[in-house]
Amino acid sequence: MVMILNCLLANAQVSSTDPSQSDENALSPRFVALGREASFVCGNFLPNQIEGITELMPLCGGRYGMRLSPKTFLEPQILAGAARAQRYILGSVSFRTDVQFDDLIGSIYAGGDIHYATSPIFDVDPPSETTKLYFGAHVGGAIWAELADNLFFRTDLQFGLNPGTWLFIGFSFVLRFSPGGGQDNASPPSP
Secondary structure, X not given: OHHHHHHHHHHHHHHHHOOOOOHHXXXXXXXXXXXXXXXXXXXXXXXXXXXXXXOOEEEEEEEEXXXXXXXXXXXXXXXXXXXXXXXXXXXXXXXXXXXXXXOEEEEEEEEEEEXXXXXXXXXXXXOEEEEEEEXXXXXXXXXXXXXXOOEEEEEEEEEEEOOOEEEEEEEEEEEEEOOOOOOOOOXXXXX
């Protein structure tokens, strides 16, 4: 995971300091100027080899993004859901980098997770439940489409390790804004 984060940071540094690199994949100045984002996220969590969690589960929650450098964001996220007498809470923190492809924006990210899983135990009378806490890591990618000046639609595909392996396919509406709140005076941060 450290190697992935180093690659992300090296990519951000090389692209911001290499004058020979073409600007066709550069982010739009308006996208770069908006340094904060908040989003509502929903999607499907597909577990594999997670003790007590055996079925596909819908998860919803929120994500908040903060710019660390012109191409790097820090994204804390919390998702929760319940299905088939199982409850799941997934908290994560990611480092993300973005690149523009024509009208779409692509992102790659990696980070750490904390999982809180509750599942029923039917073999005892009365039935009870067991709760487990796990720590893990994830990598993922996203594609963004602009809906309005500050509103984007984002699709995510996130793959995680520990507990077991898991996949999260998410969809979100993202509201982007500048830290000072003055959209008319927003300018891109200097490299």
